Amino acid sequence: MYQQQTLANGIRFYGEYIPQARTASVGIWVKAGSATELEQENGLSHFLEHLFFKGTETRNYKQIAAEFDNLGIQSNAYTSKEMTCYYVKAIDSKLSEAVDILTDMFCHSVFPEKEVEKERGVILEEIAMSLDTPDDLLMDRLSEEFFAGTELSRTILGPAENIRTFSRAQILDYRSKHYYGENIVVAAVGNYDIQKLLAELEETLKSVPSKGEGRKYVPEIDWKPVKKEFCVHKDIEQAHLGIAFPGPGIGDADRYAFSILANVLGGGMSSRLFQKVREELGAAYSVYAYPSMYYQAGALVIYAGISAEKTELVKQAILREVRGLRENGISEEELEHTKTQITASYIMGQESTSAKMNQLGRNALLLERIIPEEEILANVQNVTLKDMQRLTERVLQEEAMCTGWVLPQE
Template identity: 45%
Template sequence: MNTVFINEKLTSGVSLIAEQLPNFHSVTVGIWVGAGSVTESPEENGISHLIEHMLFKGTKKRTAKQIAVDVDNIGGQINAFTSKECTCYYIKVIDEKLDAGLEILTDLFCNATLDATELEKEKGVVLEEIAMSNDNPEDAAMDLISSAFFEGCSLSKTIIGPPENIKRFSRDDLVSYMQRYYTASNIVVAVAGNFDEQTLKDSLERHLVDVNKNTLELPAFSDCGGFSAQSGFQVNKREIEQVHLCMGMPCFNIRDKKRFALNILNNVVGGSMSSRLFQKIREEMGMAYSVFTYPALYRDTGMYGVYAGTMAGNAEKVTEMILNELTIVKKDGITQDEFLQSKEQLKGSMILSLESTSSKMSAIGKALLLTGSVYSDEEVLKMIEDVTYDEVMEVADYCIDLSHLTLTGVGSISDEASLKSIVKLSGAQI
């Protein structure tokens, strides 16, 4: 059966994207805002994430506890997350509780009090979250590769922000930021599950009324369209057992149709258990528990990344093996068998990942907000199927670019010069 999409503007000016899934008995609703670390000035870094926390701390009619109790009373699940380019607040309920769930979600989104006393308490929670993230070397490694690779671009900032910013933020700071970015033209409501179209629209028109109508003016610093990656090398020395290595190379933006060819390539190189890097470094050599590649694609630019966690004594060898495999793929390509297998794996993974209303909501909401286009499952599967071998090789040539490699490491790296020499011997420039 063909996908049924509802894609229109509500009276409030908010965009609605909804997918009817009549065989489900649940509905997930997400309110997406085009605000994240990229829309923050350095002095504001971390404020999007703090606001996400604060919207759950009470509204004009509900305390923080009452929000939780009301969600539990309808058997729902409510949560939120912040990324570099967006923030999402969502609720999942059984289909017959959709209106009740919408009322709770829109209440916290539109009517949060941002109480100053609660803000001071929640700052402590976020500071604990920052400390927890800093204590996690894999998190630190991911933050380091972003800051090093995207240096000079707004994508270099962390999502969670520095502690000194969190401590300084006032209620007025939060209100000012929301007035600028929590505007109707910068909001998408995404819905996936079993619902009646007219009932859904009526419910949204009734509950989503107190929306900011200010004109959105994105700051100049949030535009990474002119970003040009430079070679780089950074180390964060820590006395821990493992070295967490990350590599970044230039890539295209999230709207580029070549992303489907990239996903096929990624499965072969390091995006699956049968991938070359996983089989070589973990299965054959036993030198890593976790090793993978990943595309990090954004509105204006992107990065093709590699991660490996390995014992300090193996860091140079693992680096050498990764760079060697990347060089082979760029020079000789992948096999036809790898190409066909990866296609099937990608199609299967996509279908399995979307067998929930939460995953569906996330896919269509993010797509509309960040790309302006939403494709049905059938269209996506066809676009994957239509990718040619030559297109995958073109992407490999573009995204595996050792002349613009950024290498970072977190851990007990005793000899930086030796690690650099391994990279240079591969022909990479850092």
């Protein structure tokens, strides 16, 4: 059973009550990520997310961690390009305690200067680790190049030079601009008392202001991807290849066909890329494709980890599969098998209250609606061969393809 309510300060609540569940997951979602940052602010959303765990007016960071652990509560947070989420998962009898700690962190964190400096060092290490991880480095650069000129090109961690210079005052100013009622969604899934939970949220979140200056996403961006290729050399053994094609955003009617396309191309062991590149050619251990969808746009991303002497062999094999898919489409049998795979994967994932909460929260924040499970599954089943042919022509455009390499140093 789905529920929707708006709190007094404009925070929107979306819930799915599952009485047979023994757990409940609650997340606070803020429309603040790297895509809402200005160039000089890049990295602030993620920096701020880290600091919410560093102490409140009544709990220091050790007490926060101890209370979560002692009550068996799972807690975490993450930042993406379009949003930041803070969440807890607890057994139903401990949900009130979990929500109390979560909302205390969200509303009453004090951001001690000492903790700001400590976390600055942690994030700089996180950036260094990302730069030393070839596939992470590749995907960040691929996104930067592919979405060049748009907000989506900015990395989530931000550049190290920004992190080194952010002051506590800048961090708090960014929070005041983006963390306001109309820019926030609370999502809950599982076994909970709706009236009790709403009363707790109304009380504990009442200090959040209703208005702010957060940036609004426009439905479309003035962006035309162009064909380009880049290369980064690192002291590594293996070569890493990434390819991006333009795709639909999460509000686009083609998003279900887009998921099918990515699955057919590189979603599993029976996918075209896995069968060709790994099974037939024996040229890669890891090769896959996935759909990356944002509010304004999306990308079909292909990845392969290969030995340096096989780079051209693998690239051409991938392009032959892409061209074959564009020119010849997929068979009815392939379409039906893929629908079954996607349906099964979705249903299995929905057995977790935290997974359901993540989907509900993202849709509520960006699309401002709950998309019921029945609607999602029906939309997958309703995709036709004609839909797939139209989508492959829309997506698999080599003139808009961005290719990236991370190669061993010569």
